[in-house]
Amino acid sequence: MAAGTTLTRDELPVGRLEGFSDGVFAIAITLLVLELSVASDAEKHLLRSILHEWPQYLAYVTSFLTIGVVWLEHSSITSALRAADATMYRLNLLVLLLVSFLPFPTKLVAEFIGERDPEQVAVVFYGLVLVALDLALTMLWRYTVEHRRLVGDEADEERLDAGALKLGPSVAFYAGAIVAGYLLPTLGVALYLSIAIYLAVPASTIRRLIRRA
Amino acid sequence: MAAGTTLTRDELPVGRLEGFSDGVFAIAITLLVLELSVASDAEKHLLRSILHEWPQYLAYVTSFLTIGVVWLEHSSITSALRAADATMYRLNLLVLLLVSFLPFPTKLVAEFIGERDPEQVAVVFYGLVLVALDLALTMLWRYTVEHRRLVGDEADEERLDAGALKLGPSVAFYAGAIVAGYLLPTLGVALYLSIAIYLAVPASTIRRLIRRA
Amino acid sequence: MAAGTTLTRDELPVGRLEGFSDGVFAIAITLLVLELSVASDAEKHLLRSILHEWPQYLAYVTSFLTIGVVWLEHSSITSALRAADATMYRLNLLVLLLVSFLPFPTKLVAEFIGERDPEQVAVVFYGLVLVALDLALTMLWRYTVEHRRLVGDEADEERLDAGALKLGPSVAFYAGAIVAGYLLPTLGVALYLSIAIYLAVPASTIRRLIRRA
Amino acid sequence: MAAGTTLTRDELPVGRLEGFSDGVFAIAITLLVLELSVASDAEKHLLRSILHEWPQYLAYVTSFLTIGVVWLEHSSITSALRAADATMYRLNLLVLLLVSFLPFPTKLVAEFIGERDPEQVAVVFYGLVLVALDLALTMLWRYTVEHRRLVGDEADEERLDAGALKLGPSVAFYAGAIVAGYLLPTLGVALYLSIAIYLAVPASTIRRLIRRA
Numbered sequence: 001m002a003a004g005t006t007l008t009r010d011e012l013p014v015g016r017l018e019g020f021s022d023g024v025f026a027i028a029i030t031l032l033v034l035e036l037s038v039a040s041d042a043e044k045h046l047l048r049s050i051l052h053e054w055p056q057y058l059a060y061v062t063s064f065l066t067i068g069v070v071w072l073e074h075s076s077i078t079s080a081l082r083a084a085d086a087t088m089y090r091l092n093l094l095v096l097l098l099v100s101f102l103p104f105p106t107k108l109v110a111e112f113i114g115e116r117d118p119e120q121v122a123v124v125f126y127g128l129v130l131v132a133l134d135l136a137l138t139m140l141w142r143y144t145v146e147h148r149r150l151v152g153d154e155a156d157e158e159r160l161d162a163g164a165l166k167l168g169p170s171v172a173f174y175a176g177a178i179v180a181g182y183l184l185p186t187l188g189v190a191l192y193l194s195i196a197i198y199l200a201v202p203a204s205t206i207r208r209l210i211r212r213a
Numbered sequence: 214m215a216a217g218t219t220l221t222r223d224e225l226p227v228g229r230l231e232g233f234s235d236g237v238f239a240i241a242i243t244l245l246v247l248e249l250s251v252a253s254d255a256e257k258h259l260l261r262s263i264l265h266e267w268p269q270y271l272a273y274v275t276s277f278l279t280i281g282v283v284w285l286e287h288s289s290i291t292s293a294l295r296a297a298d299a300t301m302y303r304l305n306l307l308v309l310l311l312v313s314f315l316p317f318p319t320k321l322v323a324e325f326i327g328e329r330d331p332e333q334v335a336v337v338f339y340g341l342v343l344v345a346l347d348l349a350l351t352m353l354w355r356y357t358v359e360h361r362r363l364v365g366d367e368a369d370e371e372r373l374d375a376g377a378l379k380l381g382p383s384v385a386f387y388a389g390a391i392v393a394g395y396l397l398p399t400l401g402v403a404l405y406l407s408i409a410i411y412l413a414v415p416a417s418t419i420r421r422l423i424r425r426a
Numbered sequence: 427m428a429a430g431t432t433l434t435r436d437e438l439p440v441g442r443l444e445g446f447s448d449g450v451f452a453i454a455i456t457l458l459v460l461e462l463s464v465a466s467d468a469e470k471h472l473l474r475s476i477l478h479e480w481p482q483y484l485a486y487v488t489s490f491l492t493i494g495v496v497w498l499e500h501s502s503i504t505s506a507l508r509a510a511d512a513t514m515y516r517l518n519l520l521v522l523l524l525v526s527f528l529p530f531p532t533k534l535v536a537e538f539i540g541e542r543d544p545e546q547v548a549v550v551f552y553g554l555v556l557v558a559l560d561l562a563l564t565m566l567w568r569y570t571v572e573h574r575r576l577v578g579d580e581a582d583e584e585r586l587d588a589g590a591l592k593l594g595p596s597v598a599f600y601a602g603a604i605v606a607g608y609l610l611p612t613l614g615v616a617l618y619l620s621i622a623i624y625l626a627v628p629a630s631t632i633r634r635l636i637r638r639a
Numbered sequence: 640m641a642a643g644t645t646l647t648r649d650e651l652p653v654g655r656l657e658g659f660s661d662g663v664f665a666i667a668i669t670l671l672v673l674e675l676s677v678a679s680d681a682e683k684h685l686l687r688s689i690l691h692e693w694p695q696y697l698a699y700v701t702s703f704l705t706i707g708v709v710w711l712e713h714s715s716i717t718s719a720l721r722a723a724d725a726t727m728y729r730l731n732l733l734v735l736l737l738v739s740f741l742p743f744p745t746k747l748v749a750e751f752i753g754e755r756d757p758e759q760v761a762v763v764f765y766g767l768v769l770v771a772l773d774l775a776l777t778m779l780w781r782y783t784v785e786h787r788r789l790v791g792d793e794a795d796e797e798r799l800d801a802g803a804l805k806l807g808p809s810v811a812f813y814a815g816a817i818v819a820g821y822l823l824p825t826l827g828v829a830l831y832l833s834i835a836i837y838l839a840v841p842a843s844t845i846r847r848l849i850r851r852a
Contacts (some may be wrong), residue, residue: 013288016291016831026662027453043756079651089288092287100246118255158648229504240457300628306494312457317459449665449666457670523700530672
């Protein structure tokens with residue numbers, strides 16, 4: 001029941017959905033560090049060993065930032081909500097399934113970048129999970145937009161529409177990055193990271209840039 | 214203290230129970246990914262290695278969805294509450310004990326599916342933990358129903374009753390799935406997954422289907 | 427600023443302290459499962475291997491229940507608070523340090539029970555961490571009792587006093603259990619578990635038993 | 640939406656930022672325990688093995704306390720906020736990136752202290768991450784101070800200014816400790832720990848000490 005708003009029989013509280021989701025986001029984003037390590041013979045040249053593991057850090061930062069921006073989008077969706085419903089709770093579980101799965105392909109990329117054949121597979125697999133996550137988030141966002149009775153007031157509607165600006169084209173970007181990653185794996189990961197950075201730019205900044213152009 | 218409602222001497226706040234439970238649910242559901250891995254010689258045929266690990270994904274998705282629906286049921290119980298009490302706090306700890314234990318049998322199933330003798334043991338063990346979790350959740354739900362002074366208003370009571378519709382027969386389903394899993398382990402896990410999907414269907418949808426029939 | 431109550435310059439919000447603490451409690455209690463495993467040759471007799479690991483389960487349940495009751499006590503302290511202060515935030519960090527350290531001695535007990543010399547060391551070490559945690563919690567509770575301006579109303583004061591009933595003698599119980607554990611390690615762990623169960627009994631039940639006697 | 644305050648179009652709720660951050664802080668601080676272990680031949684002299692691992696405990700306590708005080712500073716910033724904005728959400732992600740990265744250099748320090756060459760690298764690397772975290776936190780704090788429209792009332796402003804007293808000189812302390820750690824690695828870690836302890840002292844205590852002097 002939590003705060004303020006009264007819910008109808010088919011509505012569910014937003015607060016609980018936020019609490020559980022924040023937990024999953026926070027854990028997935030923090031678990032990534034567990035995969036970081038140095039070679040077992042690192043003690044001879046620790047500095048070189050640490051630097052040698054750059055694919056790990058690239059994969060780490062990419063996944064951290066991706067989960068980070070998914071959280072940003074997620075919080076801008078839920079902060080616009082007056083109430084949630086049963087479908088939204090389930091769509092949200094799908095988003096969380098993909099968020100919490102991300103450390104697995106991240107680990108594969110970190111391990112196999114630089115090894116000819118497997119790196120191709122790892123980077124494409126990683127990209128497919130990223131695009132699936134992007135699609136699940138878009139579904140959650142679209143569902144909210146199409147069920148305006150769940151949304152608070154006008155300011156909240158505007159905030160929701162702003163998210164669309166960025167999320168819309170992101171699937172196409174990911175598709176391109178996967179193709180690039182098939183041909184040049186390291187470039188693919190760099191593009192995944194770029195998409196995460198692009199998604200991290202506030203919607204208001206993008207709106208301002210468009211208006212100026 | 215938290216929000217709004219005043220508590221009598223024997224009552225405890227619901228918010229704290231939700232916060233702690235959300236944490237345990239979120240962590241248990243996210244830890245599952247740590248068990249995913251590929252064979253140490255995966256680099257030769259990474260794609261084949263990834264596909265070869267299907268029992269891992271089956272176990273992963275089954276446990277993810279099971280914890281997900283337990284969370285759905287749990288949140289529909291607590292969102293109907295005006296206050297909790299000492300017994301409910303303890304019953305809740307029992308539910309959380311089983312939720313947080315689930316990654317262990319999940320790991321065994323992921324590892325041993327396909328290996329004749331141990332897979333039988335792993336799948337039955339997994340099923341027993343699932344049925345124990347189902348029973349603990351039913352106890353928590355039943356306790357709430359029988360202590361209506363803890364429940365908010367009429368709309369909340371209806372929401373509680375809805376949960377019964379699905380939870381009631383689920384123990385029987387699990388019993389059947391365990392027997393099936395003893396004979397055909399992989400079928401058993403598929404049935405556990407089916408039960409989780411069945412429990413994920415919103416109560417309102419089931420009510421509508423029953424009315425139509 | 428969160429909910430309702432206005433804070434003076436030296437007071438800090440309780441909600442944030444609860445949120446962070448719930449996170450640490452939830453993670454520490456769920457991480458315990460990561461240490462559960464079966465021997466590497468378990469596939470030959472998986473059932474026997476699972477049963478053979480009973481010291482793991484004993485340690486698991488003992489630590490789970492201990493963290494669970496510390497959470498119960500902790501939540502009964504914070505739910506009585508109107509506001510926290512800087513000292514309380516720091517005492518709370520000490521409690522959390524010991525809670526999050528607990529998986530380490532738990533792992534040692536799980537591994538070494540049954541091996542003559544090391545089991546003695548592991549069980550005493552485990553007991554010392556448990557008693558330190560018990561003392562830190564007692565300090566937090568005592569600080570609250572002695573700073574009544576932080577406490578809400580009279581009902582909250584009563585709730586606080588109730589906690590004292592159980593926490594008071596628990597340090598002596600732990601001291602006895604450590605001595606027993608030095609002589610008979612497995613008995614020591616069984617006693618640690620018994621103390622956790624004793625602490626899990628609601629204060630109101632103990633009050634009623636005392637009144638009857 | 641959440642609690643009380645109405646937000647303008649460019650403002651974001653503080654509650655969600657706190658919930659997610661508390662999750663990351665709680666997980667990072669609790670994951671540290673996973674790196675604690677004893678040598679594989681520990682059973683012969685468990686007590687000696689446990690004591691022999693003192694660099695692990697030193698690194699553990701240092702990182703635990705550092706994350707703890709960053710949480711204290713973070714909570715004193717957010718508790719002064721009426722609303723957050725897009726930039727603050729992103730600065731906060733930077734703080735969390737460094738917090739969740741900390742277990743990696745902690746692991747390196749725990750492993751290599753006592754081994755001549757690598758310990759130097761590990762301690763300096765650890766120090767650089769600590770100083771980066773300190774800078775990110777200072778940026779978050781400074782941004783808040785410079786955007787007073789996000790701050791609640793006068794009492795909140797005073798609370799914010801108090802944080803500055805301690806955070807300001809800390810970067811210089813870290814710089815000194817890194818130099819010391821390059822020359823005498825163990826001393827470096829001891830200094831990192833001292834800085835965390837210094838940051839843990841309540842601002843009001845420091846104010847009082849200054850006034851007295």
